[in-house]
Amino acid sequence: MTSELESPVRDAALDAAWRAHSLEEPPAHLDAAIRAAAHGAVAAEPREVRPVAVKATRPQRWWMPLAAAAMISAVVIGVSRLVPQDQAEQAPGLAAPPIPSPAPAPPVAFAPSPAERGPTTALGGVAPSEAAASDSAGAGQPSESSELGVTFAPEPPSLPQAGASAAHTETFAASPNARAARTPDAEAWIARIRTLYDEGKRTKAAKELNALRAAVPDADRRLPPELRAWATTVEP
Amino acid sequence: MTASAPAAEPVSGETDEALMQGYAAGRASAFDALYARHKGGVYRYFLRHCGNAAIADELFQDVWMNAIRARTRYVAAAKFTTWLYTLAHHRLVDYWRASGQAKFASIDDAGDAETREAVEALAGPRRDEPEAGLATRRLGERLRAGLATLPPVQRDAILLQQEGGLSLAEIAELTGVGVETVKSRLRYAIGKLRGELSSLHEEL
Numbered sequence: 001m002t003s004e005l006e007s008p009v010r011d012a013a014l015d016a017a018w019r020a021h022s023l024e025e026p027p028a029h030l031d032a033a034i035r036a037a038a039h040g041a042v043a044a045e046p047r048e049v050r051p052v053a054v055k056a057t058r059p060q061r062w063w064m065p066l067a068a069a070a071m072i073s074a075v076v077i078g079v080s081r082l083v084p085q086d087q088a089e090q091a092p093g094l095a096a097p098p099i100p101s102p103a104p105a106p107p108v109a110f111a112p113s114p115a116e117r118g119p120t121t122a123l124g125g126v127a128p129s130e131a132a133a134s135d136s137a138g139a140g141q142p143s144e145s146s147e148l149g150v151t152f153a154p155e156p157p158s159l160p161q162a163g164a165s166a167a168h169t170e171t172f173a174a175s176p177n178a179r180a181a182r183t184p185d186a187e188a189w190i191a192r193i194r195t196l197y198d199e200g201k202r203t204k205a206a207k208e209l210n211a212l213r214a215a216v217p218d219a220d221r222r223l224p225p226e227l228r229a230w231a232t233t234v235e236p
Numbered sequence: 237m238t239a240s241a242p243a244a245e246p247v248s249g250e251t252d253e254a255l256m257q258g259y260a261a262g263r264a265s266a267f268d269a270l271y272a273r274h275k276g277g278v279y280r281y282f283l284r285h286c287g288n289a290a291i292a293d294e295l296f297q298d299v300w301m302n303a304i305r306a307r308t309r310y311v312a313a314a315k316f317t318t319w320l321y322t323l324a325h326h327r328l329v330d331y332w333r334a335s336g337q338a339k340f341a342s343i344d345d346a347g348d349a350e351t352r353e354a355v356e357a358l359a360g361p362r363r364d365e366p367e368a369g370l371a372t373r374r375l376g377e378r379l380r381a382g383l384a385t386l387p388p389v390q391r392d393a394i395l396l397q398q399e400g401g402l403s404l405a406e407i408a409e410l411t412g413v414g415v416e417t418v419k420s421r422l423r424y425a426i427g428k429l430r431g432e433l434s435s436l437h438e439e440l
Binding site for chain 1: 275276422
C-alpha cells in the first residue's frame with residue numbers, strides 16, 4: 001500500500017510493465033512441501049487450551065455437590081445441638097407422636113397410678129367420683145400416657161361393648177364444662193349404667209348413676225322407665 | 237502492488253493478519269490462503285535478487301518454514317506483509333553473508349562480466365505461457381536486465397515496493413534506513429528501469 005506521498009517514487013508505466021512480467025511462481029513440488037509442513041505443524045502440536053480447560057472444570061463438577069451436601073449436614077447438626085434438650089423432650093412431635101383422634105373431643109380421664117388410685121370398682125376401673133377428681137387435675141393434657149405407659153385415645157363410649165369397656169379404667173366423669181359439651185354422651189352413659197344394672201352390679205351402677213347425675217342435671221329424666229324405679233332408690 | 241495478489245487486500249473476507257492468527261490458532265486452511273496470496277511475490281523477490289532458480293527455491297522454502305515455526309510469535313499489531321518480507325530480507329542477507337557475497341554494495345558496472353552473466357541467468361517464466369509477441373517478450377527481458385544491473389539496495393527497495401506492496405515507511409523500517417534514503421533509492425531504481433523501457437521503445 002502506498003500513499004499519495006509516495007507518488008513521486010512510483011511510475012505508472014513501470015508498474016504496468018512489472019505486472020505484465022511478474023509471472024514467475026514457485027514450482028509445484030515446493031508448494032506441496034510447504035503446505036504439507038504447515039499442515040503437519042498444526043496437526044502435530046498439542047492442543048493446549050482445550051484440554052487445560054477440561055482439566056480445570058472436571059474437579060468442580062464432582063466436588064461441588066459433595067461440598068453442598070457436607071455444608072447442609074453441618075448446618076443441620078449444628079442447629080440440632082443448639083436446641084435445648086428439655087425443649088426437645090417437651091416437643092410432642094419428638095417425644096411420642098400423638099395418636100390421631102377420631103374426633104375433636106375434650107380430654108378424658110386417665111388411670112391414676114396404683115398409689116393414687118382409690119378404691120377400684122369390681123370392674124377394675126376407678127369410681128366416677130374419684131375419676132372426676134383426677135380428671136380435674138389433668139384436664140389440660142389432652143393425650144398423655146399414664147404411668148402404666150398406656151395411652152388412651154379419647155374414644156366415644158360404646159357401652160354396648162360392656163366387656164371391653166370394663167377392661168379399661170376410663171370413666172365418663174368430666175369437668176362441668178366438658179359435661180355440658182358432652183350431653184349426647186349421656187345416652188351411652190345411661191346404656192352403660194343399664195348394662196351394669198342388668199349384670200347385677202348395682203353398686204357400680206349406682207356410682208355411675210351419681211356420676212351421671214353430677215354431669216347431667218336431668219339425668220333421672222333421661223333414664224329409661226325400667227331404671228327410673230331403681231334410680232329413685234339411689235341416693236345422690 | 238504485487239502483480240498476482242495485492243498484499244493487503246482481503247481475500248475471502250479475511251485480512252492477512254486474521255489469517256495468520258487463525259493459522260497460529262491451529263486453522264491450517266488459513267495458511268493455505270496466506271500462502272496463495274504471497275507465494276508469488278516472495279518467490280520473485282528471491283528470484284530477481286539472486287538470478288538463480290535453485291537458490292530462490294531454497295531461500296523461498298526457508299522463509300516459509302520460518303514463518304510456520306514462528307506462527308505463535310506473530311503479533312497482529314505488525315502488518316503481515318512487513319513481517320513476512322522482513323523474514324525474507326533477513327534470509328537473503330544471511331545467504332549473501334554465507335556465500336561470501338556479503339555486499340549490499342552497488343553493482344554499478346553494467347558491462348561487468350559477472351553482472352552480464354547474472355543478467356543472462358535471470359530466470360524467465362517458470363511455466364509455459366503462450367507467446368505474447370516479440371515486443372512483450374523483449375520488454376520483460378529488458379526489465380529483468382535493468383533490475384539485475386541495479387545496486388542490491390536499490391533492487392531491494394524496488395522489489396519490496398513492487399512485489400511486497402510495502403510503503404516507504406515499511407521499507408525504511410524493514411531495511412533499517414530512513415524514509416528519505418528509501419525514497420532516494422527508489423527514485424534511482426525507477427529512473428534506471430524507465431530508461432531501459434524507453435530505450436526499448438525507441439528500438440521498436
